[in-house]
Amino acid sequence: MTALPQYERLEAPGLWRETPQAQRREVIVSFGDTSLVIADDRSATALTHWSLAALVRRNPGGRPAVFAPSDDPGEELEIGDDTMVEAIEKVQAALEARRPHPGRLRRIGWISVVSALAIGAVIWLPGALIDQAARVVPLAKRADIGRMMLADLEHTTGVACHSTEGDKALALLAERLDGVTEIAVLPRALTGARILAGGVVALGQDTLIGPDTPEVAAGAILAAQLAQSGETPAHALLQWAGAGAALSLLTTGDLPAKKIEGYGASLLARPISLPNTPAALDQLLSAFKAAGVASTPYAYAVDPSGETVLGLIEADPFRGAPAPQPVLDDAEWLALKDICS
Template identity: 70%
Template sequence: MTALPQYEMLTAHGLWRDTPQAQRRLVLLSLGDATLVIRDNLSDRAVAHWSLAALIRRNPGAKPAVYGASEEPGEELEIGDELMVEAIEKVQAVIEARRPHPGRLRRIGWSLSLVGLALGALLWLPGALVDQAARVVPTAKRTDIGRIVLRDLERSTGVACHSTEGDAALEALAARLQGISEIAVLPRGLTGARILPGGVVALGTDTLTGPDTPEVAAGAILSAQQAQAAENPLHAALAWAGSGAALTLLTTGDLPADRLRGYGEVVLSHPPAIAHGEAQTETLLEAFRATGVSSTPYAYAIDPTGEAALGLIEADPFRGAPAPEPVLADDQWLALKDICS
């Protein structure tokens, strides 16, 4: 029985020789399941059995077809019957399809692995670019990016307030606190403080118009620092801008302002959470203690009754005693209060 039922009992004549030097003789050919049987045309005695899987066509596309039993020179068979040639080639294709293909499986495995790696890279690479950029950008460039975010904020809040004495007071306040490079007071739309990349601070006027003491502004900044401690402000900005912005920053050392256009609205609409839990309050109190700032004025600015920030009042590190040094001198505080007048 043949590999293909339509070729059962198919026979044809051909010219066969068993060595390259031998004279060709007429033979009768018949297809088996996996072999081509070659019989002497006169005696009907089988003179050879060729494996169809190993059969090599020596003249592809030419007529009559010439086959060899293997790649090596030796037996040779010439077949002019087109139906027999077609049958041999179709049966060979079926045998090839049934045979295991470990190389093909390996290629498929490698292809799937490469696809997996590519998908992994697509998922991993953007985050890795943002992480790397947020880690290696120098301090001066971080501050530049903070100013870019501040300018974008000003599109919603109005331009930051300035005066000669008020700017000097802001410089003194920034120097008084840890990790702060500069402070800008925005005239409207912002409450509390926002920590921007590079230690740039956007400060709302509500911190200057409540209780008449600079500890409120200082406390708002300390509270924002504590609330945003879990995420680097530069990382947050780059994550919003996208991996393309991070790549630009890594390769050119610069970040065009248009990459952060609109981020100011995000900052404005996400005020830092006020410390409520015991652990959060203790962390914030430690920041007040480390900078020498009383926490009570800030607590009453949050809630005039004191109930919502009782922990900041009762555990004020300077309760009943003055802080080591004033946050600002009286004239500096007056100048800061009037900076947006």
């Protein structure tokens, strides 16, 4: 049955007109399976059947209700019985709900696709912006960003130390180490070294005042390079600063200093960890060997007992023999040690 079960036996009087010029006549209105049955009120002979699905109400909300079999001019039916009017509208609503709606399905499909794309954009776009910005930033700009990172570090560590001879020694140390363009010694709060964008390195004064050999400073930088774990300093900074900073860098070629305020303190809060796997230890030892730097002095600077750094001591690439070339000569090393004096 198409009609709702509660209305199967419902009947009501009405006035039916076959054409606009015809006289109205009294009829009985009832439900068929898929139609509204209009019958003579005396003989009960069916005069016509109107499709419930196509039924049109001419005067929505008006009384008596006026219905027609379609939008075209022609037959009309007036019904004053509120129960029958309500029944017709409920049955029509039920039929409409059961009818396939290809357009609605398409709309739902499009809404689903757009929603999925929007969710994907929210999840994917920030990371993609950061990756792209970190990948395409020019080398010169990387160095500028590295100096910005250094300036932010200085809010916590104090201004980098400088002296004529000390700066020359730092330049020589930078030349000795692959991937390092410039080194700045910070007077406090920094232990070891941190690699900044563009090959800029922040070096803690602790690597100069304790040991009596430049291998410790060189080793701290090599360990910091390994600790990056494949992520460039520029990418790490943008990951911290967010997609807005990456977008600014991509669209204007500039990274406002306010976008990285506080990054220095965040960097200091992440200590450099020593290799804890054989593979990582081998990588670090290979870096010492390539740079021509003995690893033992750095190992003892990290742990005077040698217990936690035994691998760096026992597998020192220059154990028992001097490195091919000193990291710095005595005069250069003394100038570097006194750079913050």
